[in-house]
Amino acid sequence: MTDTRAPLISARDLRVTFPGRRGGASARAVDGVNLDVAEGEIVALVGESGCGKTTLARTLLGLQRPTGGTVSYRGQPLGYGSKALKAYRREAQLILQDPSGSLNPRHTVYDAVAEGLRIHGEVADERDRVADALSRAGMRPPERFFLRYPHELSGGQRQRVVIAGALVLDPTLIVADEPVASLDASVRGEILALMLRLREELGLAALVVTHDLGLAWNIADRVAVMYLGRIIETGPVEKILTAPEHPYTQALLSVLPEGGQPVVLSGEPPDPSRVPGGCRFHVRCQSLASGVAEAAGVADLCRTKDLPVLDGRGTQAACHLAQARQLATSGEGGHVQHQG
Known part of the structure; x- marks a missing residue:
């Protein structure tokens, strides 16, 4: 069944190549990809390491300029000027695999979550928004965590702080690159349940990059399977994971x-x-x-x-x-x- 919702973000014939080593052939990291994510939809992008998933995700976020093709957000081609990208990155947020690497060890939880607001000059109600984002991410009561540092938190709590830092700007799209790969099994389920709840409460769309088809089964509406720079199978999660x-x-x-x-x-x-x-x-x-x-x-x-x-x-x-x-x-x- 085809999803009739208008895409929130859309890639068309997207291509990203990197120069070859010592003058060799260019690497076709993304080699022709069409992909849509609708409002409120969770799409899992799956495949082995090295298949181009992370490069595709970075390109959809505007962190990597495509060699060819287009990325569109709400029907408009993505602009690559600093002002256009700054506005877009308020709408589209990245959650990385390793929360320890995402958080500055010298910054408190409060400063880590407030960073996005400060970058965008939205500091009028900063304390309330930081508290709200932490609360939404399951850090309650939020004030108890304001002055803590990353090393004082568990792995699951650090990932929740990273998620709060993404939520504080009220984005419409989350791109999560292996969001639970570094977490213990007991915590993985909590973070996945949190992402599903955020979709229900906030209408967030998400592209979840993973090598784990079990994760895709638990969280995604649709699956796109990537191999060597291209999506080679796509469809509803039940269809792809029960009758590939x-x-x-x-x-x-x-x-x-x-x-x-x-x-x-x-x-x-x-x-x-x-x-x-x-x-x-x-x-x-x-x-x-x-x-x-x-x-x-x-x-x-x-x-x-x-x-x-x-x-x-x-x-x-x-x-x-x-x-x-x-x-x-x-x-x-x-x-x-x-x-x-």
């Missing part, structure tokens, strides 16, 4: 406790400066290696024919085998849109 069609998504899911027989992918993710021809996953694809793609008559396509960029809407898989299976079962393409 791309072999890469199937492999990621297989390592979960109830994921069945683990799929061991051969080799490491390819170098983004040497993207393979054909399907970019084919050199590690278990369906190609096992002969399943050959039996379906798509093995040559897998090795030689690139797949177009997914349009970012509905349920899609950038996979020749998935397309062949869909055509075989429906004859009409069905309700699932495949590109390839």
